[in-house]
Amino acid sequence: MKKILSVALVALALSPAAAFATATVNLGAGFLTKADGTTPLPASSLAALVIDANMNGFGTPTAAAISDDSGDVVYSFTSFEGEIAAPLVIDVTGLIGKQMKLYWFDTTGSTPGAGTDYGMYRTDLVQDFSDTAWVVPADQFNGALNFLTESYGGASSDSAGAATAGTTPEVPEPASFAVLALGATALVARRRRQA
Numbered sequence: 001m002k003k004i005l006s007v008a009l010v011a012l013a014l015s016p017a018a019a020f021a022t023a024t025v026n027l028g029a030g031f032l033t034k035a036d037g038t039t040p041l042p043a044s045s046l047a048a049l050v051i052d053a054n055m056n057g058f059g060t061p062t063a064a065a066i067s068d069d070s071g072d073v074v075y076s077f078t079s080f081e082g083e084i085a086a087p088l089v090i091d092v093t094g095l096i097g098k099q100m101k102l103y104w105f106d107t108t109g110s111t112p113g114a115g116t117d118y119g120m121y122r123t124d125l126v127q128d129f130s131d132t133a134w135v136v137p138a139d140q141f142n143g144a145l146n147f148l149t150e151s152y153g154g155a156s157s158d159s160a161g162a163a164t165a166g167t168t169p170e171v172p173e174p175a176s177f178a179v180l181a182l183g184a185t186a187l188v189a190r191r192r193r194q195a
């Protein structure tokens, strides 16, 4: 009986350390538009909060993934008609103080897809009625993190919310693969002639 009790006590003592350290980030963003700067991103558009966990900078969105850097931590979600209002619970274990960045995509798919316009934002300033800068907050944090443009009372111009930061790569059509293959063959043939 005594042994069982001590085992239970050890388990109890260990459990707080084993628990995840989490923070609740109440993410707000607006006004998010298509590349034209006026059309709001439709309901259920794809957005994501990305953490540069390996501190080598943020990866680039591809057709298949929000970041091509597997060391980045990605929390993706869907926004609502030009605005984001999403409470996100993030695991901050080992990540406190690392940079966070917001991405939004002109697609309602679960991945960016090919040729998709996107926008992105981060700052080290605490602004737009946020309770933190765009870095991973401490364990137990529960506060606001906003990216707001002028018409929402924020610090950024309205154009900053447009999905003009980039376009995910197009998937090459089979025809262009054929042209590439032809070009490579011609190159090899020419090198052989030169040799």
Ligand SMILES: [Ca+2]
Residues within 6 Å of the ligand: 052, 053, 054, 055, 056, 057, 058, 059, 069, 071, 072
């Ligand atoms: Ca990274």
